[in-house]
Amino acid sequence: MATIVTEKQRRGVLARHDTVIVSPPDAEHGPVEAVLVAVASDVDRVLVEGRLVGFVHRAGPVHVALRGPDLARAVEVAQSRDVAVAIAALLGQRE
Numbered sequence: 360m361a362t363i364v365t366e367k368q369r370r371g372v373l374a375r376h377d378t379v380i381v382s383p384p385d386a387e388h389g390p391v392e393a394v395l396v397a398v399a400s401d402v403d404r405v406l407v408e409g410r411l412v413g414f415v416h417r418a419g420p421v422h423v424a425l426r427g428p429d430l431a432r433a434v435e436v437a438q439s440r441d442v443a444v445a446i447a448a449l450l451g452q453r454e
Contacts, residue, residue: 378393378394379393379395379442379443379446381443393406394406395442402415402417403415412446412449412450413425413427414430415442415445421438421440422438422445424437424438426449437449
């Protein structure tokens with residue numbers, strides 16, 4: 360499940376924090392909570408437990424998962440219409 364802010368709200372909020380719950384890699388662990396922090400109007404930094412795991416770039420209806428220490432050096436690892444699936448790819452998880 361994902362909590363997403365609409366584009367109208369996105370333009371009005373400078374420091375946005377959305378939370379996305381991602382399915383665990385196996386049944387032994389609970390869900391992972393990822394925090395999305397706006398970097399630009401179409402790019403979010405993805406943090407898990409305060410640690411940067413990558414970025415999600417919105418290209419129309421598609422969420423592009425980018426893994427790397429900063430946006431300039433990040434590498435695409437997945438594309439999905441579902442932001443939670445894109446984040447799961449950053450975590451090495453498959454949904």
